[in-house]
Amino acid sequence: MWLSFGWLGLFGITFLSATLLPFSSEVVLLLFLSEGFDPLTALFVATLGNSLGGATNYYIGAWGSAKLQKRFGSENKRKAQWESYVQRYGTYTAWLAWAPFIGDFIMLLLGIVRANKYWSFTYMTLGKFLRYYVVIFVYENW
Template sequence: MTPEYLSWGLAGLFFMTFLAATLIPLASEAVFITYLVLGYDPIAVIFVATAGNSGGSILNYFIGRLGNPRWIKVFGSSEIKLASFRERIGRYGHWTGLLFWLPIIGDPLTLAMGFFRTRVVPSFLVITGVKLLRYVVLWLIWVYFS
């Protein structure tokens, strides 16, 4: 049985990589490789996946900006933990985005960057650059092994 999103062409790739960058547990790498295996143009796949995944991360960033530090107490976090995290994000700012490629913690980091109000434009540039680099590396690995 073929997943429905594959029948949507590159729009399906955009949609799935967008969702994968949110807190929905999806593997954009698997979707990316699937489109390469199906014979789609690698350059188009790289750029569409980058746009979709960056868009999802930017959505996370803005959701984070809506947050209020007082809400952290509702989730059971202490002021000490909050201050520690604020200090780390504050120290590295938008460069925290260099960790977006990491599974599990990458997507919540975009929320944290928005929550702690890192600068918007540099954050978006780092988000997009890291996402692009990840897909280029995945493509190179796929080329090497195929």
């Protein structure tokens, strides 16, 4: 189904898989490659879609944080724990935003504590780019 939409289909599935919806963007990427789509273009389209999905998680976290503060006040213990985690490990954790299961929540967490957007998005995008690069490299050289 996604193939019929071409590059827009790859962009859409990689975007959705970076949100909290359970999709496997790697499987779809491999499907596109097996159908003869250009690997370099696929690398950039998948990275862009998945990174924008990760940024969406960040902004959902930031929006949710404001709502929680209004409801529970600024003394929310859980938020204080997360802020401590980010202070300890920094925005470097965004490198792991590509990881299954935890990656979506890392960006959500970074948004909740309002971590530096520039570094969060930079590290996230580099991590996602490297993941897709490895998938394509293994596929092309297998």
